[in-house]
Amino acid sequence: MIEALHLTKTFRDKKRGEIRAADDISFRVSPGQIYGLLGANGAGKTTTLRLLATLLKPTGGSATVAGCDVAREPEKVRTQVGFLAASTALYGRLTAREMIAYFGKLNGLADAEIRARTKRLADELGMHDFLDRRCDTFSTGMKQKTSIARTLIHDPAVMIFDEPTLGLDVMTARAIVKFVRECRNRGKTVIYSTHVMSEVEKLCDTIGIIHGGKLMAEGTLTGLRATFGEQDMEEIFVKIVGAEDAK
Amino acid sequence: MNWTNILTIYLKELKDSLRDRRTLLSTIIIPTLVMPLLTFGVGKVASGVIGKARSETPTVMILGGEDSPGVVARLKESKKIKVVPTSLDWKEDITEKKVRAAVQLPEKFEAGLTAGAAAAVVIYHYEGEMKSSFGAGELEKFFRELREETTTERLAERSLPATLAKPFDFKRENVAPPEKVGGNLFGGVVPYLIIILCFTGAMYPAMDLTAGEKERGTMETLLCSPVARVDIVLGKFLMVLTGSLSAMGFMLLSMGVTAFVAGSLLMGGGGGAVAKAGSAGASAPAGSVIPLIDPLGLVGVLAMVFPVAVLFAAVALTISLFAKSYKEAQSYLAPLMIVIIMPAVIGILPGIDLNARLALVPLLNLSLVCKEMLSGVWHWNYIAIIFGSSCVYAAVALWLAVKMFNREDVIFRA
Numbered sequence: 001m002i003e004a005l006h007l008t009k010t011f012r013d014k015k016r017g018e019i020r021a022a023d024d025i026s027f028r029v030s031p032g033q034i035y036g037l038l039g040a041n042g043a044g045k046t047t048t049l050r051l052l053a054t055l056l057k058p059t060g061g062s063a064t065v066a067g068c069d070v071a072r073e074p075e076k077v078r079t080q081v082g083f084l085a086a087s088t089a090l091y092g093r094l095t096a097r098e099m100i101a102y103f104g105k106l107n108g109l110a111d112a113e114i115r116a117r118t119k120r121l122a123d124e125l126g127m128h129d130f131l132d133r134r135c136d137t138f139s140t141g142m143k144q145k146t147s148i149a150r151t152l153i154h155d156p157a158v159m160i161f162d163e164p165t166l167g168l169d170v171m172t173a174r175a176i177v178k179f180v181r182e183c184r185n186r187g188k189t190v191i192y193s194t195h196v197m198s199e200v201e202k203l204c205d206t207i208g209i210i211h212g213g214k215l216m217a218e219g220t221l222t223g224l225r226a227t228f229g230e231q232d233m234e235e236i237f238v239k240i241v242g243a244e245d246a247k
Numbered sequence: 248m249n250w251t252n253i254l255t256i257y258l259k260e261l262k263d264s265l266r267d268r269r270t271l272l273s274t275i276i277i278p279t280l281v282m283p284l285l286t287f288g289v290g291k292v293a294s295g296v297i298g299k300a301r302s303e304t305p306t307v308m309i310l311g312g313e314d315s316p317g318v319v320a321r322l323k324e325s326k327k328i329k330v331v332p333t334s335l336d337w338k339e340d341i342t343e344k345k346v347r348a349a350v351q352l353p354e355k356f357e358a359g360l361t362a363g364a365a366a367a368v369v370i371y372h373y374e375g376e377m378k379s380s381f382g383a384g385e386l387e388k389f390f391r392e393l394r395e396e397t398t399t400e401r402l403a404e405r406s407l408p409a410t411l412a413k414p415f416d417f418k419r420e421n422v423a424p425p426e427k428v429g430g431n432l433f434g435g436v437v438p439y440l441i442i443i444l445c446f447t448g449a450m451y452p453a454m455d456l457t458a459g460e461k462e463r464g465t466m467e468t469l470l471c472s473p474v475a476r477v478d479i480v481l482g483k484f485l486m487v488l489t490g491s492l493s494a495m496g497f498m499l500l501s502m503g504v505t506a507f508v509a510g511s512l513l514m515g516g517g518g519g520a521v522a523k524a525g526s527a528g529a530s531a532p533a534g535s536v537i538p539l540i541d542p543l544g545l546v547g548v549l550a551m552v553f554p555v556a557v558l559f560a561a562v563a564l565t566i567s568l569f570a571k572s573y574k575e576a577q578s579y580l581a582p583l584m585i586v587i588i589m590p591a592v593i594g595i596l597p598g599i600d601l602n603a604r605l606a607l608v609p610l611l612n613l614s615l616v617c618k619e620m621l622s623g624v625w626h627w628n629y630i631a632i633i634f635g636s637s638c639v640y641a642a643v644a645l646w647l648a649v650k651m652f653n654r655e656d657v658i659f660r661a
Contacts (some may be wrong), residue, residue, distance in 0.1 A: 011656075057657075089463050107473060
């Protein structure tokens with residue numbers, strides 16, 4: 001379960017002054033649900049997700065992830081979270097097995113458990129051919145599989161995906177989308193940020209549209225279509241964001 | 248603080264760094280090669296160049312001397328120099344290295360010698376040019392011998408003993424034990440090399456583990472783990488410290504082996520320079536001393552260097568952490584090298600002695616106290632001040648590194 005209540009993050013910039021990257025954001029994601037955070041570049045998606053993953057500290061509001069408060073219990077939150085982003089890379093000089101084992105250890109798993117889980121993940125993701133190769137020799141697909149295994153090694157209850165398909169080819173992107181669905185099917189709480197409309201349409205149970213750090217609209221795909229009188233997600237998005245920009 | 252997590256991060260960073268060529272180069276390969284290269288490489292080249300210059304008979308010109316045929320003839324007969332015909336552009340010839348030196352014989356020099364009032368001989372050479380100074384040296388030697396010969400002849404003519412001009416002789420005898428000689432000789436250079444290598448040893452792992460990770464995107468991956476930030480900093484810091492200490496360790500090991508091999512080659516076996524204080528001194532030829540380093544002094548140096556290595560590791564980590572890329576970190580740390588070298592160089596200079604005020608100046612204090620310890624001098628009050636102050640500086644630097652790692656604007660600086 002993820003619950004954000006008036007979550008706010010402000011930054012200070014020498015030139016632009018105070019920037020409200022996340023402004024009074026509230027939403028709730030239940031287990032077995034995918035919540036899509038849709039927004040343009042710079043809308044505040046990454047900041048919101050980093051707040052939930054406790055990489056950043058909120059300047060206002062609160063949030064709980066799997067029952068733990070992000071501000072007061074950041075380490076506990078991270079034991080419950082698997083965070084996968086385009087910006088979370090692999091250690092090039094480690095092998096896939098070493099990479100997975102490292103994060104297993106950091107999550108407090110015993111060696112025997114790490115071995116068993118690595119084998120299971122390698123079976124599921126088809127990683128056996130490259131498990132003992134260094135990550136800097138990997139193709140994009142291999143890298144993504146290793147990253148997925150890294151996020152799943154501690155079997156987190158909450159999965160946070162920050163534009164995970166950014167810059168990937170169609171086949172690798174499809175594999176990621178499939179993996180996100182599997183997470184939902186396993187009962188995990190999933191939050192997924194993207195600016196690709198089609199991904200949101202295919203994947204998300206609830207969609208939150210974020211713009212200028214604010215959550216502009218929220219609902220199911222059917223609900224949003226009914227509210228805004230548009231079938232196409234892109235048209236809905238433009239209607240919401242365009243109206244805000246016109247102000 | 249969770250030491251299991253710190254150890255996990257440290258061991259991973261160690262494995263990662265051992266697979267990084269740049270880190271290996273700065274922490275193991277260069278420190279190991281620097282002493283043999285300096286001793287055998289540069290030393291051999293330098294001795295070869297000097298030997299070649301010495302083996303060459305210097306060409307000289309005689310200016311004047313038409314009225315001193317005897318001296319001119321003796322100069323021409325000398326096998327140590329080669330007299331070439333005088334040219335009008337003799338100064339230019341010396342500058343262009345066509346001749347190495349020239350000697351100006353004053354008018355009626357020989358007549359003056361006989362009469363007992365010869366004017367001064369002037370030797371022209373090119374200052375700073377090795378072969379020219381060898382040529383001038385040979386001419387000086389020739390005229391010194393001529394002067395002594397003339398003195399002896401004059402004394403004999405007057406039936407006076409030769410001891411009249413040279414009533415007594417004197418010579419130098421060394422009383423300093425070999426480790427004191429070694430301490431004075433290497434005391435400045437060893438801390439200087441240790442300081443530089445400690446810093447370069449810390450520099451590359453620090454850049455790779457912080458700015459390098461930010462650039463490669465692995466920092467964010469690591470921050471997603473449930474490990475506390477302070478544990479991450481300490482794990483990384485321990486790796487940077489390992490780099491710094493290993494650079495120093497490999498340099499000292501290599502220095503010891505090099506000194507032993509060089510000593511063996513020079514003395515025909517048995518001339519270890521480090522940690523052989525008693526026995527090697529006994530094997531030295533009569534009247535000469537093999538410079539040695541006091542082994543206890545070396546242990547003292549290692550103990551004093553430790554907090555400085557901590558300081559270097561923490562400073563390099565803090566600065567690299569601030570940078571958003573490896574390149575940026577390099578541009579911050581490279582100029583810092585000059586700041587570090589300066590006090591180390593000042594420490595080598597003669598006449599600068601340790602006092603209470605200098606004992607508080609970081610690096611300079613280390614350089615000065617190491618020089619003393621390697622010579623077997625132990626000023627315990629200064630040693631305590633230096634060790635204590637270095638520990639304080641190191642602790643402050645480490646605290647800053649932890650503070651820096653907790654700053655979101657630094658960690659996510661892009």
